[in-house]
Amino acid sequence: MGRIVQKFGGSSVADAESIKRVARRIARTRADGHEIIIVISAMGDTTDELMDLALKVSPRPQSRELDMLLTTGERQSAALLAMALADLGVDAVSYTGSQAGILTTPTHGNARIIDITPGRVVRSLDEGSVVIVAGFQGVAQSTKDVTTLGRGASDTTAVALAAALGADHCEIYTDVDGVYTADPRIVPSARRIAKIGYGEMMELAAAGAKVLHLRCVEYARREKVRVHVRSSFSDKPGTWVVPQEELTKEATMEEAIITGVAQDRGDAKITIIGVPDQVGEAAAIFQAISEAGINIDMIVQNVSRLSDVSTDISFTLPMDDGQRALEALEAIRSQIGFKEILYDDQIGKISIVGVGMRSHPGVTATFFKALAEQDVNLQMISTSEIRISVVVGSDDVDRAGRAAHAAVGLDADDPALVYAGPGR
Amino acid sequence: MGRIVQKFGGSSVADAESIKRVARRIARTRADGHEIIIVISAMGDTTDELMDLALKVSPRPQSRELDMLLTTGERQSAALLAMALADLGVDAVSYTGSQAGILTTPTHGNARIIDITPGRVVRSLDEGSVVIVAGFQGVAQSTKDVTTLGRGASDTTAVALAAALGADHCEIYTDVDGVYTADPRIVPSARRIAKIGYGEMMELAAAGAKVLHLRCVEYARREKVRVHVRSSFSDKPGTWVVPQEELTKEATMEEAIITGVAQDRGDAKITIIGVPDQVGEAAAIFQAISEAGINIDMIVQNVSRLSDVSTDISFTLPMDDGQRALEALEAIRSQIGFKEILYDDQIGKISIVGVGMRSHPGVTATFFKALAEQDVNLQMISTSEIRISVVVGSDDVDRAGRAAHAAVGLDADDPALVYAGPGR
Numbered sequence: 001m002g003r004i005v006q007k008f009g010g011s012s013v014a015d016a017e018s019i020k021r022v023a024r025r026i027a028r029t030r031a032d033g034h035e036i037i038i039v040i041s042a043m044g045d046t047t048d049e050l051m052d053l054a055l056k057v058s059p060r061p062q063s064r065e066l067d068m069l070l071t072t073g074e075r076q077s078a079a080l081l082a083m084a085l086a087d088l089g090v091d092a093v094s095y096t097g098s099q100a101g102i103l104t105t106p107t108h109g110n111a112r113i114i115d116i117t118p119g120r121v122v123r124s125l126d127e128g129s130v131v132i133v134a135g136f137q138g139v140a141q142s143t144k145d146v147t148t149l150g151r152g153a154s155d156t157t158a159v160a161l162a163a164a165l166g167a168d169h170c171e172i173y174t175d176v177d178g179v180y181t182a183d184p185r186i187v188p189s190a191r192r193i194a195k196i197g198y199g200e201m202m203e204l205a206a207a208g209a210k211v212l213h214l215r216c217v218e219y220a221r222r223e224k225v226r227v228h229v230r231s232s233f234s235d236k237p238g239t240w241v242v243p244q245e246e247l248t249k250e251a252t253m254e255e256a257i258i259t260g261v262a263q264d265r266g267d268a269k270i271t272i273i274g275v276p277d278q279v280g281e282a283a284a285i286f287q288a289i290s291e292a293g294i295n296i297d298m299i300v301q302n303v304s305r306l307s308d309v310s311t312d313i314s315f316t317l318p319m320d321d322g323q324r325a326l327e328a329l330e331a332i333r334s335q336i337g338f339k340e341i342l343y344d345d346q347i348g349k350i351s352i353v354g355v356g357m358r359s360h361p362g363v364t365a366t367f368f369k370a371l372a373e374q375d376v377n378l379q380m381i382s383t384s385e386i387r388i389s390v391v392v393g394s395d396d397v398d399r400a401g402r403a404a405h406a407a408v409g410l411d412a413d414d415p416a417l418v419y420a421g422p423g424r
Numbered sequence: 425m426g427r428i429v430q431k432f433g434g435s436s437v438a439d440a441e442s443i444k445r446v447a448r449r450i451a452r453t454r455a456d457g458h459e460i461i462i463v464i465s466a467m468g469d470t471t472d473e474l475m476d477l478a479l480k481v482s483p484r485p486q487s488r489e490l491d492m493l494l495t496t497g498e499r500q501s502a503a504l505l506a507m508a509l510a511d512l513g514v515d516a517v518s519y520t521g522s523q524a525g526i527l528t529t530p531t532h533g534n535a536r537i538i539d540i541t542p543g544r545v546v547r548s549l550d551e552g553s554v555v556i557v558a559g560f561q562g563v564a565q566s567t568k569d570v571t572t573l574g575r576g577a578s579d580t581t582a583v584a585l586a587a588a589l590g591a592d593h594c595e596i597y598t599d600v601d602g603v604y605t606a607d608p609r610i611v612p613s614a615r616r617i618a619k620i621g622y623g624e625m626m627e628l629a630a631a632g633a634k635v636l637h638l639r640c641v642e643y644a645r646r647e648k649v650r651v652h653v654r655s656s657f658s659d660k661p662g663t664w665v666v667p668q669e670e671l672t673k674e675a676t677m678e679e680a681i682i683t684g685v686a687q688d689r690g691d692a693k694i695t696i697i698g699v700p701d702q703v704g705e706a707a708a709i710f711q712a713i714s715e716a717g718i719n720i721d722m723i724v725q726n727v728s729r730l731s732d733v734s735t736d737i738s739f740t741l742p743m744d745d746g747q748r749a750l751e752a753l754e755a756i757r758s759q760i761g762f763k764e765i766l767y768d769d770q771i772g773k774i775s776i777v778g779v780g781m782r783s784h785p786g787v788t789a790t791f792f793k794a795l796a797e798q799d800v801n802l803q804m805i806s807t808s809e810i811r812i813s814v815v816v817g818s819d820d821v822d823r824a825g826r827a828a829h830a831a832v833g834l835d836a837d838d839p840a841l842v843y844a845g846p847g848r
Contacts, residue, residue: 016480050500056440058507065510068518069503072496076474079492083478086486094492 042073074134102138178238207351208264274339348397466497526562602662631775632688698763772821
């Protein structure tokens with residue numbers, strides 16, 4: 001039998017009944033003889049409720065103390081799950097992230113995992129216990145303070161533990177039954193993907209797919225951890241996220257293989273009008289943005305205007321960073337000499353993710369034609385080997401997504417999984 | 425300036441507003457230049473709510489996991505209080521019992537403090553921070569597991585920390601403004617005691633007074649920590665609990681000094697009828713009770729019956745242990761050969777606590793006369809140098825308490841603090 005890491009999210013353990021149900025599921029897996037490590041999130045909306053409580057006490061909660069507060073949520077669900085398993089006759093023990101040896105950077109609220117020293121976990125596994133680790137948290141290697149790993153980080157914890165413990169694979173249990181070719185709530189004809197490579201999954205996540213966090217997939221790819229994303233409410237197989245080499249696709253030789261369509265409304269667009277077209281100007285702009293700690297997604301620089309030898313630069317960034325970016329740009333306005341800054345947060349990004357995209361212009365043409373037929377204006381375009389993204393108005397995102405999904409052959413009633421380009 | 429430990433109970437920090445109010449109070453004390461260590465309980469009814477949640481998941485929650493769960497309550501309030509202080513410009517840091525170096529026995533749910541190694545606390549104090557320690561918890565020295573110290577143990581933690589840190593004194597903030605000569609809700613004429621010795625306070629606590637836990641006073645006496653019990657809702661002085669030598673009383677020479685009247689409804693009475701009057705029989709009975717881990721309070725053995733050379737033995741014990749005691753006795757019934765076991769939980773205990781009681785039979789006489797005038801039947805009697813206790817029916821407890829309080833001169837409208845025995 002093997003060693004498996006299983007992660008259960010907040011909605012899977014929303015109340016006492018759900019915890020008992022999850023315990024029964026784990027007991028069945030244990031009965032098959034597997035060694036099991038569980039990573040668990042806080043129950044339901046606990047983290048949000050604790051955050052609200054903190055804000056009632058302080059408008060800007062001190063970050064070390066906020067981590068001390070928020071981490072109690074996962075600790076509670078871990079202890080309760082251990083109790084439920086004990087009732088079923090399954091030896092189980094709960095550990096905080098710190099007790100499990102998850103060492104992190106000291107950045108409260110957004111710490112990174114530096115290393116995992118799972119001695120206590122291994123000893124408990126050897127003694128025959130199911131080990132339950134509180135997700136979302138670790139301990140700062142330098143200060144010994146408790147840290148939280150940023151939102152959505154329980155998935156990353158699970159994958160990191162799987163790597164550190166040499167687990168056979170890592171199961172991420174969630175409230176959907178796998179990764180779909182598009183968000184099924186917006187594109188009803190979306191289909192579940194049986195198997196997907198790390199790279200494509202990363203692109204889907206970066207493009208807006210919410211089912212698996214980008215960080216988590218990056219970690220899985222780096223450590224070669226096989227991840228199974230599945231529903232906690234059924235026994236059906238979900239989506240396996242695996243090394244690209246495992247996928248039997250001939251994409252790079254003959255066709256483009258489209259994996260899915262993703263959309264994202266979380267970005268805003270900044271356009272800088274009239275940047276003097278001189279060497280170093282664009283670099284200075286992005287230096288200032290980078291020093292403000294802002295990650296940029298797409299960049300488009302238009303052709304220089306002959307009239308005043310200037311150009312316009314547009315880029316997209318997370319909406320939450322919009323204010324900081326504008327401040328950073330204002331600070332260098334006189335130095336650069338640009339005319340104006342435009343800010344637009346009523347945008348959305350639609351991406352087609354697959355393999356062999358750029359070498360098959362037919363895909364791009366099909367995609368753009370579908371958007372044109374929907375009367376959707378393309379504001380920005382960006383392409384790579386495994387992703388084509390466009391920025392459109394946020395009102396257009398949903399119907400453009402559905403149209404693109406159908407046009408590239410992903411709809412469920414289309415038997416062909418492989419897109420056949422023009423001329424076939 | 426000095427070093428002070430302050431403990432705040434659950435009702436003092438019931439919600440966000442209360443936490444902010446406590447923070448303002450601490451900030452004022454800090455502004456006077458004192459080094460401050462806070463011990464804090466969980467907010468309001470949090471501990472009970474977590475216990476209810478555990479029982480929803482498991483009818484008999486595994487004890488190690490229950491401690492992992494329950495300790496999140498104090499951790500939350502400690503972190504929130506630190507945030508509130510930070511907002512007021514007061515540097516503050518929260519620590520769990522484990523982080524504060526509170527080392528305990530491994531008995532989950534009822535651990536004892538073995539030692540305190542407060543290195544981290546001292547370092548933070550030296551750096552100018554107010555240190556907030558989560559109460560009710562520590563870490564088992566042998567297993568490194570988180571432990572809880574039994575109900576009411578935040579007071580004990582505060583006193584233990586005061587001892588370990590060489591604090592000038594320990595302030596226990598509660599929802600009453602000190603220790604009274606009787607429970608003011610039952611005896612409206614009760615008065616606040618300005619200063620009381622450790623021994624008398626221990627007797628009052630053992631006799632049923634709820635304001636300070638017996639364990640806490642034992643610890644204070646052992647380590648000579650001066651304790652100030654006061655209200656968190658006002659600035660009035662409360663009751664100082666101090667070494668007996670500090671009290672200027674001539675009690676042991678001339679008069680009995682009555683400190684207070686206490687009552688307790690938490691006990692049950694077991695009477696074993698027809699115990700063969702032979703050497704070793706009573707010892708065997710109490711051996712069995714002791715092996716069941718039950719603490720006995722009062723014991724009365726009646727005069728032997730000539731008819732069958734047997735005797736009856738009565739003793740009182742906590743109601744919660746009643747079932748276990750009956751089982752332990754049934755198990756030795758044939759070995760001992762007693763006739764019958766009677767169980768009565770409709771009893772209460774009233775105690776007069778003071779100094780020099782036994783050598784002044786006038787006090788006992790006055791007490792018993794007051795009870796007789798109330799038509800109260802005395803079921804059991806027990807006396808010591810600083811306490812006289814009687815067991816009565818639970819329906820009689822309140823009015824008996826009021827009558828005794830008045831009879832021994834404790835009522836507020838009686839100017840004399842000293843009881844003058846007969847003949848004076």
